[in-house]
Amino acid sequence: AAGVIQSPRHLIKEKRETATLKCYPIPRHDTVYWYQQGPGQDPQFLISFYEKMQSDKGSIPDRFSAQQFSDYHSELNMSSLELGDSALYFCASSFGGAASNEQYFGPGTRLTVT
Amino acid sequence: EDKVVQSPLSLVVHEGDTVTLNCSYEVTNFRSLLWYKQEKKAPTFLFMLTSSGIEKKSGRLSSILDKKELSSILNITATQTGDSAIYLCAVLIQGAQKLVFGQGTRLTINP
Numbered sequence: 001a002a003g004v005i006q007s008p009r010h011l012i013k014e015k016r017e018t019a020t021l022k023c024y025p026i027p028r029h030d031t032v033y034w035y036q037q038g039p040g041q042d043p044q045f046l047i048s049f050y051e052k053m054q055s056d057k058g059s060i061p062d063r064f065s066a067q068q069f070s071d072y073h074s075e076l077n078m079s080s081l082e083l084g085d086s087a088l089y090f091c092a093s094s095f096g097g098a099a100s101n102e103q104y105f106g107p108g109t110r111l112t113v114t
Numbered sequence: 115e116d117k118v119v120q121s122p123l124s125l126v127v128h129e130g131d132t133v134t135l136n137c138s139y140e141v142t143n144f145r146s147l148l149w150y151k152q153e154k155k156a157p158t159f160l161f162m163l164t165s166s167g168i169e170k171k172s173g174r175l176s177s178i179l180d181k182k183e184l185s186s187i188l189n190i191t192a193t194q195t196g197d198s199a200i201y202l203c204a205v206l207i208q209g210a211q212k213l214v215f216g217q218g219t220r221l222t223i224n225p
Contacts, residue, residue, distance in 0.1 A: 044159055092213065103213040
């Protein structure tokens with residue numbers, strides 16, 4: 001079965017640069033979630049979208065923005081990158097927004113900021 | 115079918131009381147169990163438990179996983195009104211990359 005696809009899988013950027021992470025949900029899923037997991041830390045919820053509208057917002061810095069497109073894929077844009085942004089960024093998808101109790105995770109994008 | 119069940123669904127206590135929230139699971143391939151606190155809309159991550167019997171603690175909150183009993187508890191001591199929230203338990207399924215949530219426990223702390 002098709003899973004959540006994230007690209008790129010690895011990304012190396014320098015401080016103050018910009019990065020864009022992409023997430024392609026499972027076909028027919030309408031909800032996308034973004035999580036950030038720093039080295040040795042627990043995952044933190046960043047933001048979610050349901051039917052192309054932002055549905056929940058967590059601990060997402062103002063330097064980050066995200067959107068969900070008409071084909072339901074989502075992009076996380078990160079500007080003015082800082083060393084502390086180095087982390088594994090997971091995307092998850094589900095069907096039915098907050099009513100769903102199952103989120104399927106992608107493999108993650110490992111971002112390294114130097 | 116993977117299932118996560120929380121109890122109680124709702125709990126009302128007085129400030130200063132200690133509460134214990136329960137989470138049990140039946141899943142195909144367990145990887146980790148996570149606890150979240152949800153106030154208004156955005157969930158706040160509390161704990162991730164992977165190993166059985168090791169207590170994780172953060173201030174007045176603590177949690178422990180029992181893989182033999184397929185369950186976890188979340189304890190909150192000396193509760194405060196700010197602890198009022200929905201507490202969500204979720205299990206991460208290995209391989210499927212799937213996070214399955216329980217129904218949540220709505221905790222209300224009265225002054």
